[in-house]
Amino acid sequence: MATDQASSAKKGAYRSYLSREGPRALGSKEIPQGAENCLEGLTFVITGVLESMERSESQSLIERYGGKVTGSLSKRTSYVVVGRDAGESKMAKANQLGTKQLDEDGLLDLIRKLPGKTSKYEIEAAKQSQSKPSTAKFKSSPSLAKISQSKMSSAKPAAKKATDEGSSQSLMWVDKYKPQTLKQIIGQTGDKSNARKLMNWLQNWHRNISSGKKPAFNRFSDDGSGFKAALLSGPPGVGKTTTATLVCKEAGFSFVELNASDTRSKRKLKDEVSESLNNHTLVDFFGGQVTPSEGQRHCLVMDEVDGMAGNEDRGGVAELIQLIKNSKIPVICMCNDRNHQKIRSLANHCFDLRFQRPRVEQIKAAMMSVAFKEGLKISPPALQEVIVAANQDVRQIMHNLSMWTSTDRNLSYDQAKSDANKAKKDAHLGPFDVCRQVFAGGERMSVIDKTDLFFQDYSFGPLFVQENYPSCTPFAARGDMRMQMKLLSQAADSIAQGDLVDRQIRSTQNWGLLPTQAIFSTVLPGEAMKGSIGQMIQFPQWLGKNSTRNKNDRTLQELRTHMGLKNPADKHEINMDYLPLLRKALTQPLATRGAEGIGEIIQVMDEYSLTREDFDSLLEVATWPNSKNCMANVDSKVKAAFTRTYNKSVHLTPYATGSSVAKKKRGAGGGEELEEEEGGEVEEEEEEEEDITKDSMIKLKKKPAAKAAKATGKGKAGKSGSKGKLAKKK
Amino acid sequence: MRYGAQRASRAPSVTPAMTMVEKFRPILLRDVVGNEETISRLQVFAEQGNVPNLIIAGPPGTGKTTSILCLSRALLGASYKDAVLELNASNDRGIDVVRNKIKMFAQKKVSLPAGRHKVIILDEADSMTDGAQQALRRTMEIYSKTTRFALACNSSDKIIEPIQSRCAVLRYSKLSDAQLLERLQEVCMKESVSYTEDGMEAVIFTSQGDMRQALNNLQSTCQGFGHVNSENVFKVCDEPHPMLVKDMLQHCINSDIDAAYKIMSHLWSLGYAPQDIVGIIFRVAKTHDMPEFLKLEFIKEIGFTHMKIAEGVDSLLQMSGLLARLCHKTVSPGTSGSKN
């Protein structure tokens, strides 16, 4: 009873949270101009609604002055900023921890009063570059580069190179500040870092392989011993290639690099690589440098293996796996998308090292020192914006920095923020995000913005909206159930209208109607149900259901063709009128009389020219949701006997035998298919293609069809057979 | 899809006289209008050299290709011919071209002053295949000491992430009306075109922030009528006059059905296709200044009507029905029939 009340109180609180109003007096207070970095080192938690600014504004205000905003309270939180309708649990925790509380004005006062300071990053950066002023100068590239380039059919003229190296001004920042030792790689310095693991793996490679160690598939204490190859995967620009080359260098390996700009077809790989690996040209190249004890200290670096998936490199990955299996030297592969189909098969043969994006803090420190060396003035909060905007991609950050500071060596916070906003990747919003935004519908989104959401993906977006609109709690209802119902009905009407428009578009190819569809299927429902989504965005069930429907439809079509001789009904009539009875006729005898019923059933089947496969598919199509499985109480022995008996005798059919609806291994029930994304549709198409190739009609046409025609002695048989073929081939 | 038509207009037409678009393609970076911040940054690089790899993304006709060409010209001057490789969508840019032609060019030796690099311009890079882009990746890095890349595209999401990561991404936005106007007036002066103010406005409305479109429309109107006023422009562009439509909507908001109908029947008598009329009503309504909830109601009705027209019910009566329904939204209950 008590818990009941508590939970209902909680629900009430949640409800009021959901229908919480936005700020009431936006922009009513003057935002003070604080001293630089005055909030550095302070951590804030904001709870409730601040009346004069939106949450994002207050957050950026704090960040501008170097403060940090986190989502949940901890001992390290310096202040809680409390607004209207503050979260109860947060307040309780704040009281418990004794965290200092501020209201909105308190926050503004704090900014006004606190003295500015020099950022610890700047101090750090200055210190660093004083201790070793030489780093600013570009060191001539190690001999490795030469090797990797000697592989490129023609290396650049040496004279040219020398002049280039001399003038570091003509290098891009990413090259100028490229890590020269493993220690300089951001985020790869720890003991457990990928760079270290790769190093150990490489150094122990020869020992492990010659001792015949097998790869251990232990996820945890894995040092990759026994694997002949390593796979570095991760987002672009986080230092994979850099790590690989530096590890090779520091472990004393020379390496050959192949990347996506080299042809890596099956033949090429086989010829070129195995040749260059097995013969000794490389050792010769090194001349005296290589001591005999080191033996074949070579390594193959396959960069950008995901670039191999293209047409031209067909078979490349398979060949690469083969090559790894036979390799006498370590192979280092690199890719971005570890979950790509082809890469996954490769990964089974590799020591799997996944690179994460370095943390913002780590990058910030390193970038401050770059900025210092370049003589830039940039405040840490501004830098933070730049880093986040590039999604922690170190290389992109450097490019952006060099671009944005070209006119003004002094990058202010506001400038950085506006640039960063512009630079945000034209992220193609996924349907999940689209759906979320449709219903969140920020204050300042115009009709045009909302229409743009629709155009992100106009075939999927509407489905997501349709799937998720009922789980929204609209603000406009303010907790009033009647109002909510009304809004729901509005949204539903509009979605239905959107479907009509969609049909019109697709049936008449009138794409000019798309903006209209956008209004009905996205903008209006989003407007009606604007509010918070109570649960996770669901994947549209329609896709799975539709794929099941298509499959059933094809099964029906096949049954119809098979029964065509006896039965002129179309497939809908068959479905509605014949199948329920046939189902009964085909199962009842087995259920009641066991093995004795077999003969009777086979007779029925022959009568309707049904095959054993048809028997199964018929039962599947004729079973409706919630109806009980009528084969359930048939003994499995009887089933087996039935199959045996059926196969023993010859059945004359007026069409070629062999199933054309490829059986899906997994249950075709809706439940499972809902989860897989997009898979439904794609698979359907594949299946359709298979149908044609698997259609035994093509191969068997001569024999059984001819025989059947002769045997039944009716001209009609052949005709209906060919009709069946047409239908199937369609 | 949306850009397809405009792309086509880019190919220089075969008329003996040069099209305005080509004739007035800026030569210097400072002549490129709009996107000032980005352009000024490019100007710095044009003087100092050592440009990073670039991606310029933005809607069509905003000067992306032009800025890259200006930049390379400023950088390389006399050696432009040797040191620039320009490839656009009309060239074959499959994976083989990247592996051979581009790589070869990157390896080619051209002596340039310090801080200057060869430039490979890949226009309309979003039409390159994934494979070709993959093959670019390492090439961009390995030869960065001698060669820089400049890519132009409409939307950067068609460029694979690793390539984006290797570039500084610059974004151009649509040109504002004032920016278009400035340039158009300049062109008119140089070409001594006679124009009226509303003519310019019309050109700007029909081009929707696309300078190429604006110049093309200007030229067509010039050639067709010799004088640029709004009527001529909309005749050339075969579009109902949006100002009329705007007025019509305003009448609907004021619940003045008679005045609104007058405009509609006028448009109708000019012979525009119902689809086009409703299309432009839709477009104008989306940007028309009115309360948000009313806008949604209006757009909804317009959508219904659009649908009916698409189904073939496209009489003037249908259009009148639309107007009546729009007026109905704002008329307060109980207002007597005879207004004013």
Ligand SMILES: Nc1ncnc2c1ncn2[C@@H]1O[C@H](COP(=O)(O)OP(=O)(O)OP(=O)(O)O)[C@@H](O)[C@H]1O
């Ligand atoms: N962790 C890092 N520490 C320092 N510099 C880095 C780091 N990651 C990237 N960089 C900078 O970015 C440049 C490119 O990095 P690298 O070639 O290693 O990226 P990558 O991970 O191989 O990316 P891709 O997947 O696109 O090939 C380096 O030359 C270096 O200047």
Ligand SMILES: Nc1ncnc2c1ncn2[C@@H]1O[C@H](COP(=O)(O)OP(=O)(O)OP(=O)(O)O)[C@@H](O)[C@H]1O
């Ligand atoms: N900002 C501008 N300032 C001046 N003229 C411009 C500008 N933008 C475009 N133009 C004019 O439009 C023509 C086409 O411009 P440009 O080829 O640079 O467009 P684009 O942005 O590359 O378009 P697309 O995306 O179709 O490639 C130029 O010849 C020039 O006459």
Ligand SMILES: [Mg+2]
């Ligand atoms: Mg790399």
